[in-house]
Amino acid sequence: MDKIKSLYIGKFQPFHKGHKRVLDLLRSFSEQVLIGIGSPNCEMYFSLNERIQMIYENTGINPFVVEDLQKDHTLYFDWGQYVLNQT
DSSP states (O other): OOOOEEEEEEOOTTOOHHHHHHHHHHHHHOSEEEEEEOOTTOOSSSOHHHHHHHHHHHHSOOOEEOOOOOTTSTTGGGHHHHHHHHO
16 A cells, blocks of 8 residues: 655745644644645745745754746646656
């Protein structure tokens, strides 16, 4: 039987208690949880490095970065597949 994996994607501006509750739920039925940070260039409140640090310090998970796609990218209209290719 395959291991159950979960993928949690967000901007995490900031990582907060609601994100932690979702993560706890995912961990309750998944053997592995991956966290992806979207909109890496968005520094509305926190930089990418600050968001990575917040997530790691609160979860022990090293998140991966989901780069923003330009309209000419072949997977622009299939962003979900692009993200799955990252994992």
